Amino acid sequence: MEELDLLCLNLPYERPYILKNFSRSSRSPCVTRGGTIYEPLYLAMAVAFAQREGYRARIIDAVADDISFEQVKRIVRKTEPRLIVIDTSTPSIYNDTSMAEELKSEFPKSEVILVGRHVTYAPKETLTRFCKRVKIVARNYFYQQVLDLLEGKELNKIKGISYREDGKVKHNPPADMPKGEFPFVSKVYKEQLDLRKYFYASTKYPYLLMNWQWGCQYSCSFCNEYRKGGYFARPIENVIEELKYIERELPWVKSVLWDDPTFVMDEGKVQELCNRIIDAGIKLSFGCATRANISLETLKIMK
Numbered sequence: 001m002e003e004l005d006l007l008c009l010n011l012p013y014e015r016p017y018i019l020k021n022f023s024r025s026s027r028s029p030c031v032t033r034g035g036t037i038y039e040p041l042y043l044a045m046a047v048a049f050a051q052r053e054g055y056r057a058r059i060i061d062a063v064a065d066d067i068s069f070e071q072v073k074r075i076v077r078k079t080e081p082r083l084i085v086i087d088t089s090t091p092s093i094y095n096d097t098s099m100a101e102e103l104k105s106e107f108p109k110s111e112v113i114l115v116g117r118h119v120t121y122a123p124k125e126t127l128t129r130f131c132k133r134v135k136i137v138a139r140n141y142f143y144q145q146v147l148d149l150l151e152g153k154e155l156n157k158i159k160g161i162s163y164r165e166d167g168k169v170k171h172n173p174p175a176d177m178p179k180g181e182f183p184f185v186s187k188v189y190k191e192q193l194d195l196r197k198y199f200y201a202s203t204k205y206p207y208l209l210m211n212w213q214w215g216c217q218y219s220c221s222f223c224n225e226y227r228k229g230g231y232f233a234r235p236i237e238n239v240i241e242e243l244k245y246i247e248r249e250l251p252w253v254k255s256v257l258w259d260d261p262t263f264v265m266d267e268g269k270v271q272e273l274c275n276r277i278i279d280a281g282i283k284l285s286f287g288c289a290t291r292a293n294i295s296l297e298t299l300k301i302m303k
């Protein structure tokens with residue numbers, strides 16, 4: 001196994017008890033009766049961005065691949081990553097932070113950072129109550145923070161992180177939204193994950209999770225989606241090219257689930273995307289989550 005610049009980890013749930021099939025990247029992270037397992041989309045995106053910059057990057061999904069924490073540690077020992085990125089969620093925060101601390105203790109040369117919704121909304125608590133060794137949280141969407149850390153930027157110059165220094169937690173300003181074309185997360189899925197291990201009952205199996213839009217323009221008070229970092233939509237051409245890539249390289253995939261916080265924010269853009277999908281002859285089926293205030297005209301095109 002080659003040495004790595006970046007290792008992204010979807011850790012197993014083992015503490016205080018073993019919980020199989022914990023879907024950490026779901027909007028409501030849990031073990032479901034329906035057998036839902038989401039792809040670790042944001043970790044895979046970080047790998048895609050890092051690879052585009054020429055870094056050696058890998059993702060391990062210990063949940064889908066049923067890998068124990070001891071096995072994860074063996075992989076870390078062999079690959080000696082410069083940077084380890086660990087996803088977190090509220091129901092697994094004790095598990096996630098205790099394993100992160102253990103990794104930092106056993107592999108002190110690797111920088112270990114935490115990402116995910118829980119640490120985004122509670123960075124200070126995470127870095128004081130749960131972590132004594134791990135000192136960095138990357139808030140919100142975290143691709144740029146990962147690239148900045150790989151580049152070796154000083155912590156006080158990296159937007160979108162909180163970090164502990166001299167016993168105090170400092171919060172840098174929010175990171176900028178990404179711009180321009182995105183690397184294909186589906187390429188990372190193809191090369192590093194087994195998509196047959198993921199399941200969502202509302203989509204045709206096998207399905208694939210990806211994003212078109214980041215952030216949300218609404219402000220529902222109960223929502224834990226990333227809203228404060230702004231809004232960004234990938235260029236439609238970039239999305240169409242990725243859908244063509246999926247049909248060509250992963251022909252057995254039957255559907256795409258858009259993980260956008262709410263899919264229909266701009267009806268004109270949604271109509272344009274749907275019409276482009278139809279014109280390109282793409283046969284995949286699609287699922288999304290969205291607010292219900294959509295015109296009949298847009299719904300007909302989405303269908």
Ligand code: SF4
Nearest residue numbers: 216218220223261262
């Ligand atoms: S529209 Fe959806 S994603 Fe956006 S803030 Fe409301 S609940 Fe969250």
